[in-house]
Amino acid sequence: MQISSSARNTRATTTEDDAGISPSSAVSLSGGSLYALAIVRLLVGLLWFQQLFWKLPPSFAGLHRYLVEEGQYTFLPGYGYIIQHVFLPNFILLGAITWTAELLVALSLLFGVFTRLGGLLATLLALQLYIGLAYAPGEWYWTYGMLVLLGIVLVIIPSGRRLGVDQWLATRLPYSEQTGRLARIGRWFV
Amino acid sequence: MVMMKTLRRGLLAGLCAGFFAALLFIVDYGPANSLNTVARWLGLDSSGSGRLVGFLLMLLLGAIFGALFSTATGRRDIALGRSLLLGVLTGAMEWIIVVYVLGDLVNHLRIDFGSWLFTFIPLLVYGLLLGSLSYQWRPRPA
Numbered sequence: 076m077q078i079s080s081s082a083r084n085t086r087a088t089t090t091e092d093d094a095g096i097s098p099s100s101a102v103s104l105s106g107g108s109l110y111a112l113a114i115v116r117l118l119v120g121l122l123w124f125q126q127l128f129w130k131l132p133p134s135f136a137g138l139h140r141y142l143v144e145e146g147q148y149t150f151l152p153g154y155g156y157i158i159q160h161v162f163l164p165n166f167i168l169l170g171a172i173t174w175t176a177e178l179l180v181a182l183s184l185l186f187g188v189f190t191r192l193g194g195l196l197a198t199l200l201a202l203q204l205y206i207g208l209a210y211a212p213g214e215w216y217w218t219y220g221m222l223v224l225l226g227i228v229l230v231i232i233p234s235g236r237r238l239g240v241d242q243w244l245a246t247r248l249p250y251s252e253q254t255g256r257l258a259r260i261g262r263w264f265v
Numbered sequence: 266m267v268m269m270k271t272l273r274r275g276l277l278a279g280l281c282a283g284f285f286a287a288l289l290f291i292v293d294y295g296p297a298n299s300l301n302t303v304a305r306w307l308g309l310d311s312s313g314s315g316r317l318v319g320f321l322l323m324l325l326l327g328a329i330f331g332a333l334f335s336t337a338t339g340r341r342d343i344a345l346g347r348s349l350l351l352g353v354l355t356g357a358m359e360w361i362i363v364v365y366v367l368g369d370l371v372n373h374l375r376i377d378f379g380s381w382l383f384t385f386i387p388l389l390v391y392g393l394l395l396g397s398l399s400y401q402w403r404p405r406p407a
Contacts, residue, residue: 114285117390121289124386131379185390238397243346 109237113187116234119225120184123177123197135170142166145207154206176200184229187239192264194229201226233265241265270404271335278398279331280324282352286391287323302384306368327391330359334395345400352396356389364388 104112130137146158162169176196183193205219235241248254248262290299300319304310309318334355338348364384368374376384 117285118288118292121292124289125293128379128383182386185386186393238394240349240393242397243349246345 104232106237109234112232112234113236113238116184116187116190116229117238119197119229120181120186120193124181124185127174127177127181130170130174132171132174133167135167135174138170138173139166141208142169144211148211149207150210151206158207173200187235187237187241188244189261189264190235190239190241191230191233194226194231194234195264198223198226198230235265271339272332274402275331275333275335275338275399276328277331278395278402279327279329279334281327281398282331282391282394283324283327285394286327286387287320289387289390290319290323299383302380305372305374306363308372326359326363327395330355330391331395331399333358334399338399342403342406343400348400348403349393349396352392352394352399353389354392355395356392357385359391360385360388 142158142162146155146163149155149158177200180193180197180200183189184197201219201222205216205223208214209216209219233241233245236245244261244265248258248265254262287300287303290303291297293299295316297316297320300317300323301310301315303319303322304315307322309315309322311318334351337355338351343351364374365376369376374380
């Protein structure tokens with residue numbers, strides 16, 4: 076039971092590659108590793124899932140304090156101005172978008188459906204948190220840094236191919252040069 | 266004999282999926298305070314043993330619904346997509362019977378949007394894991 080992280084097959088070009096001993100040959104994961112990775116994915120999904128409950132709609136009240144903090148302590152020049160003059164006056168809309176995005180990340184990772192897309196969205200959300208909150212008082216800057224790195228790992232490795240819907244989707248979206256652009260993009264995200 | 270094997274496979278897959286679903290209720294500020302909620306579904310919560318009861322309940326319910334799942338799929342060589350779909354439906358059925366009927370209607374637990382989301386999604390995940398594991402462990406033709 077093996078899986079490659081790439082949709083394309085890597086063609087061996089040297090004698091060492093033919094013997095499968097080249098330092099640059101493609102890496103395959105064993106069945107056990109894939110299951111371990113699936114459990115990691117489930118728990119990261121749980122991480123995002125649990126964060127939905129302290130900022131539930133319709134008020135998204137729990138989020139407000141953190142948005143104010145982001146406006147004060149962001150290290151990115153100009154971002155504080157955007158938060159204070161664009162995001163905070165439209166807080167309910169921002170809350171709805173943030174909550175929905177986090178719900179999508181949680182569902183994607185928990186169910187292993189278009190997992191790499193979920194990982195990408197998780198990375199972007201975590202990056203925004205890093206920019207806004209990493210240097211706020213009482214925060215450890217690595218908290219959000221690790222969240223970004225975790226998201227990147229889930230973008231790189233197709234972790235939904237075991238214990239996830241992606242295992243089924245992968246067979247439904249076969250790689251082919253003839254398939255449409257949308258199918259190819261969909262294929263990459265599983 | 267074949268049916269017994271199918272049932273045993275469903276029980277085992279349900280037990281494993283129930284264990285993973287229990288994990289979703291263990292990782293919290295408690296730890297495992299959320300397992301008290303699971304015990305409350307059947308009116309079995311107590312301050313001393315609520316978490317343990319909740320954990321065992323997740324395993325037991327997992328095994329029972331796993332057996333039901335295997336009975337529904339029977340001896341047929343089921344495709345992955347159908348196995349996942351039936352698994353998710355089993356998870357939804359578990360939510361309706363255990364959380365809604367027993368928890369809400371019988372034990373008068375209040376189900377608002379937050380508690381619906383908090384209980385429904387993990388049980389759907391249980392169902393997905395059940396479908397996935399059952400497919401993985403199915404007997405293959407020699």
